[in-house]
Amino acid sequence: MFEMSELDSLKIENKRTERRSTSETGSKGERIAAEFLVRNGYRLVMSNFTVPIGRNNNGAQVKGEIDIVALDGETLCFIEVKTRRSDDFTGPLTSVDLHKQRVVTRSARMYRRLFAIGDMRYRFDVVTVIDDGQSEPRIEIFKNYWTEGKFKKRIWADGAY
Numbered sequence: 001m002f003e004m005s006e007l008d009s010l011k012i013e014n015k016r017t018e019r020r021s022t023s024e025t026g027s028k029g030e031r032i033a034a035e036f037l038v039r040n041g042y043r044l045v046m047s048n049f050t051v052p053i054g055r056n057n058n059g060a061q062v063k064g065e066i067d068i069v070a071l072d073g074e075t076l077c078f079i080e081v082k083t084r085r086s087d088d089f090t091g092p093l094t095s096v097d098l099h100k101q102r103v104v105t106r107s108a109r110m111y112r113r114l115f116a117i118g119d120m121r122y123r124f125d126v127v128t129v130i131d132d133g134q135s136e137p138r139i140e141i142f143k144n145y146w147t148e149g150k151f152k153k154r155i156w157a158d159g160a161y
Helices: 004-039 098-114
Strands: 043-055 061-072 075-084 122-130 138-146
Touching (some): 004 043, 004 061, 004 122, 004 138, 043 098, 061 098
Parallel strands (some): 075 122
Antiparallel strands (some): 043 061
């Protein structure tokens, strides 16, 4: 029979194992995606670009990350990579919600500002990787999955939105 403290310890250890496993899946997916992009003519510029993008309601700094920055011809691509072991429950694309898009958009804005590349064409892509570890990973790219325009502040004019 286990005592409560032993059960709590087992729960905590199980959560750590899950996190590590999820992190490893994500890292492996990013490597697979990078190889896929290179095979398809992209030139990799940077991976895991992290930058402060503001503060939350408690005043704590919020950081944004872009998984891969690459060039597709003359277009700068900010690429979000989503990896799953299976798409039985839901596909990886469902994780690229409005919140994630907003964070990547703000991070990309800071990237363009830091490197003074305001006049270069750019887009936001998503690469999904489904890797069950037993067969060849399934990889898809969704070019121009969203645009920055959906996050621009709207101006009220004549009472109309």
